Amino acid sequence: MTHYSPKYFLSSVAALAASLTFAVGTPAMAGKENNTLNVAFAAEPEPLDTYKIAGRQGLILARHIYDGLLYKDLDTGEIVPALAESWEFTSPLTMEFTLRKGVKFHNGADFTANDVVQTLNTVITPEYGTRYSISVDWIESVEKLAEDKVRINMSKPFAGAVEMLADALPIYPHDFFSENGSEGMAAAPIGTGPYKLVSQEAGIRYEMERFEGHYEGSPKSGATIDNIIVRTMPEMNTQYAELMSGDLDWIWRIPPDQAKQLESRVQIISAPIMRIGYVGFAPESMGGDSPIADKRVRQALIHATNRAAITDAFAGGASKMLNTACNPAQFGCEQDVTSYEYDPEKARALLAEAGYEDGFEMEMVFAAMPRPTAEAVAADLANVGVTLILNEQQYSSGIGKWRAKELPAFFSNWGSYGIGDAVFILSNFFGGGADDLVQDPELAEWLNVADTASDRDVRAENYSMAVKKIADEAYWMPMYNFNVNYGLAEDLNFTPHPDEFARWWISSWK
Amino acid sequence: MLGYISKRLLVAFCVCATVSAISFALMFMSGDPAIAIAGAGGRAQDAEAVRIAYGFDRPIVIQYLDWVGSALTGDLGRSIYFNVPVTEIIGNRVGVTLTLGVLSFLLALVVAVPLGIAAALRPNGWVDRIALILAVTGQAIPSFWLGLMAIVVFGVWYDWLPISGAETWQGYILPVIVLSYYAMPAMMRITRSGMIDVLATDYVRAAKAKGLPMSTVIFRHALRNAVLPLVSLAAVQLGLLLSGSIVIESVFALNGLGRLAWESLLRSDLPVVQAIILILSLLYVLLTTLADILNAILDPRLRGAS
Numbered sequence: 001m002t003h004y005s006p007k008y009f010l011s012s013v014a015a016l017a018a019s020l021t022f023a024v025g026t027p028a029m030a031g032k033e034n035n036t037l038n039v040a041f042a043a044e045p046e047p048l049d050t051y052k053i054a055g056r057q058g059l060i061l062a063r064h065i066y067d068g069l070l071y072k073d074l075d076t077g078e079i080v081p082a083l084a085e086s087w088e089f090t091s092p093l094t095m096e097f098t099l100r101k102g103v104k105f106h107n108g109a110d111f112t113a114n115d116v117v118q119t120l121n122t123v124i125t126p127e128y129g130t131r132y133s134i135s136v137d138w139i140e141s142v143e144k145l146a147e148d149k150v151r152i153n154m155s156k157p158f159a160g161a162v163e164m165l166a167d168a169l170p171i172y173p174h175d176f177f178s179e180n181g182s183e184g185m186a187a188a189p190i191g192t193g194p195y196k197l198v199s200q201e202a203g204i205r206y207e208m209e210r211f212e213g214h215y216e217g218s219p220k221s222g223a224t225i226d227n228i229i230v231r232t233m234p235e236m237n238t239q240y241a242e243l244m245s246g247d248l249d250w251i252w253r254i255p256p257d258q259a260k261q262l263e264s265r266v267q268i269i270s271a272p273i274m275r276i277g278y279v280g281f282a283p284e285s286m287g288g289d290s291p292i293a294d295k296r297v298r299q300a301l302i303h304a305t306n307r308a309a310i311t312d313a314f315a316g317g318a319s320k321m322l323n324t325a326c327n328p329a330q331f332g333c334e335q336d337v338t339s340y341e342y343d344p345e346k347a348r349a350l351l352a353e354a355g356y357e358d359g360f361e362m363e364m365v366f367a368a369m370p371r372p373t374a375e376a377v378a379a380d381l382a383n384v385g386v387t388l389i390l391n392e393q394q395y396s397s398g399i400g401k402w403r404a405k406e407l408p409a410f411f412s413n414w415g416s417y418g419i420g421d422a423v424f425i426l427s428n429f430f431g432g433g434a435d436d437l438v439q440d441p442e443l444a445e446w447l448n449v450a451d452t453a454s455d456r457d458v459r460a461e462n463y464s465m466a467v468k469k470i471a472d473e474a475y476w477m478p479m480y481n482f483n484v485n486y487g488l489a490e491d492l493n494f495t496p497h498p499d500e501f502a503r504w505w506i507s508s509w510k
Numbered sequence: 511m512l513g514y515i516s517k518r519l520l521v522a523f524c525v526c527a528t529v530s531a532i533s534f535a536l537m538f539m540s541g542d543p544a545i546a547i548a549g550a551g552g553r554a555q556d557a558e559a560v561r562i563a564y565g566f567d568r569p570i571v572i573q574y575l576d577w578v579g580s581a582l583t584g585d586l587g588r589s590i591y592f593n594v595p596v597t598e599i600i601g602n603r604v605g606v607t608l609t610l611g612v613l614s615f616l617l618a619l620v621v622a623v624p625l626g627i628a629a630a631l632r633p634n635g636w637v638d639r640i641a642l643i644l645a646v647t648g649q650a651i652p653s654f655w656l657g658l659m660a661i662v663v664f665g666v667w668y669d670w671l672p673i674s675g676a677e678t679w680q681g682y683i684l685p686v687i688v689l690s691y692y693a694m695p696a697m698m699r700i701t702r703s704g705m706i707d708v709l710a711t712d713y714v715r716a717a718k719a720k721g722l723p724m725s726t727v728i729f730r731h732a733l734r735n736a737v738l739p740l741v742s743l744a745a746v747q748l749g750l751l752l753s754g755s756i757v758i759e760s761v762f763a764l765n766g767l768g769r770l771a772w773e774s775l776l777r778s779d780l781p782v783v784q785a786i787i788l789i790l791s792l793l794y795v796l797l798t799t800l801a802d803i804l805n806a807i808l809d810p811r812l813r814g815a816s
Binding site: 055134241434 | 542543549551554555559593602658661662665666759761778
């Protein structure tokens, strides 16, 4: 049996979509008729313990089932109360929360301080194996002060703490959780959220039902859809067919060219997200002995790449070309930085100045980026005499080579966990850690101040200095912010958000 | 015969052991599993934690022997991705693949053998021509394309059959037809060429000259010899079909073994990948061994040869 790669499938899409255009028959309205939202994901959701999930699919389901202490209203940018009624910093390293009363879990248990204390104290232990250490490693311990009061003691100042508490760290029922652990939670998720899970075939099919007992005053209240059925359908073409025939109401991550072809048949919306594409340059790689170690070469490479054209051609929709090494929607992402316009002449001059008038050859690994974007970069660079040896790899292999300092350039993307704060991107690449192949102590220091200060002005000022220097030194070639195309049933109201968390509790039928 | 069988089984065991060792090594060569498991947003320290938690920091030989030791006691480990025993996941998925594979195999066989015989009886006749067209198109059309076209026509245009999923038996109709269409040509062509060769032999001419009815000549005398290569081929085809078609399972959103293997490879879920490879290599070896034994029963000459 020939095994085609998923990419190979896509080449058939143009032909298929063209033929679908002539398809007859009217879409059924299965979803609206029985007030059931039918959803498909291409990737299998992970087990529904939020603390162990990396993929958006599982996290989206989890956010319908569980609640955090706080919630971020992305329309206003404000952090609002959720399971906690109010909160305050009682010292730079302690936060106190007053918990909401009368909140019930899906199994009928009352929500109390014990749930908060037990959940958070469990997931911060190394043995628990929380997926992203950045999400919990700032918590030292959690104490119960009263039935409705808890205190979080922080292990270090962390500007992202409040963002993390806003729905990224859900609270589990302590009795059930301490008895059954992560595995038990995933097998029988019990939360306080607007939907409860009624059945699941792990990775294949999930059925959720609106939770009538969801607490008053919740930022996730007001759900109108009774049932949500989520299925895994790996092949996008199959999803399109199901959407058009009315058996699906919600799909996402439709490639731009296909979104265009589907537009006449279904509702397509495009929305920008936190993820950005970038080419990272590594002056530290290969013992610091590569052309990329020369600032003029890095600048030349950016001048030589027609990023605006690449953005338009391959990202499309709501995507914009970037000059700063973060997402413009993130706090601290200063936009007033050195920009490098497309200018091959200038690029050639800079290369000549650096002693590479005849160009040079260099490897660039790309991972989780569409091949045409990488090929377009290579074609632009070939124009000024730089030969890119393109090498497509899995993200894990690519970043492994990067960390081993074997790559002068790496073309990939970063999602910042969907959070609108530069703390979730800059330090990872420029803060002096394993992914930082610039190792600029000044940058690391600014970022450290910005990541830990509680004063927003101090933070903004330090991030600003950092991103200006990153641009001046041309450490990164920022490409564009990603967008997501959603395919929706014609009669579905759905509002996308830049954090890539679908909120079906605010969806409704037209 | 017993010696023959035990020799075959020994070879079978060696094949399984080699396959599992190579696949284990390949998993590590294709990238750092710790980074893959830590995920796309994982920082270096997250990957480090994973490395220690799952023992990837140990020498690969130790990790392999560790796995072999558990596997021999029937413990295939836990899936890293799903955090449940591997046997449970495979148990959930194997049914779909078995149903799809066996049905496709039977359909292919039921169509291919009679068509192959009919084609051999009158080479270059109209039956032969039609069979040839079927074989060439079946071999040439990529199965994912055929699957998508079947979806468009029968699922979207006419709405006769479900587009995807295995929730009802109707969901199997399209994938079984598409998959069997892929498996059929080789079986049909080999039946045809086998029959043509056998029909030209002296003993068949003698049987005809004796005045035996045509059906007796074909089914009792000719087919038994013509079918030998088909048995070997069919065993391999059945193995292929049972190992799960990633393509067909993906197109029709059937959650079987093939897709599980593919997805597990991408997310470096080593225990699942190793278990599937072990099961599939056992299956292959079992099927080819059975085919060899069946051939030995059908053809006494083969028993002496090995």
